[in-house]
Amino acid sequence: MEEILNALNKITKELDMQRHEIRETGKNVTEKVTQNINQMLEEKFLILEEKHEKLKEIVENQEKRLYYLEKQARKRNLVIFGIEETETSYENLETNIMKWIDQYFALKLTYSDNQEVKRVGKKEKRPRPVIVTFLTLGMKIKVLKQKRALQETQYYIKEDYPKYVLEKRKELQEQLQLEREQGNRARIKYDKLIISKNFTKRKLPISPENVTASNIETNTQTNKKNKIQQRSTSVKRSNSISEGVIKPGILNFLVNKDTTNITRNQENNL
Structure with missing residues (x-):
């Protein structure tokens, strides 16, 4: 009986070992499978992300192009508000707009100056605005510059955005x-x-050059006044240098010529 029990214990231990090995191998297999799946998913996700970025860039470029094209298409447009809706056809509307521009802006347009004229919005009691597409940008600018002529009227114009x-x-x-x-x-x-x-x-600070120039001017004027006063006295002076005759320096010639000419004329008169 003991041999049988020992044999059964060995068999149970072996079965337990096999079960543990099977579980470990199962875990390893599942981990490897999950790693492979995650790696494949990451690779696919990166590919999809790159495609998404490229598509996003393409869409942004397309939006920029559409934005630019729409801006260029409306560049020569003006929207006029308040014009009575009395026209019965496209030609009638076009002639009315040309007469209106001639009346308020003194610009005589021809049919070749307008590319398109149309009203915008649903028809209601109040007149709908009119979008005028000029053939050239210069004509639009001419009209837009004179929009102040409509200040005291019911009409007004705006850019088309x-x-x-x-x-x-x-x-x-x-x-x-x-x-x-x-x-x-x-x-x-x-x-x-x-x-x-x-x-x-x-206020700009006074530079030292301006200060010296102003001081020189005042000094020269006072010196010349003193000189005139000295000449007006009855004392006779000789032409010798030793008697203290003041000679003009080089800085006196840098002063404004008008002041020197005036003082010279005053000296001659005296």
């Missing part, structure tokens, strides 16, 4: 008002707020 630019400009209005309240010069240019702070003008 895309929708997202209009929204951006609307957001910047509050900041524009705050900057102006603080005393800064601010304006909205396209979709950006440009601020130029007011700086107080400082």
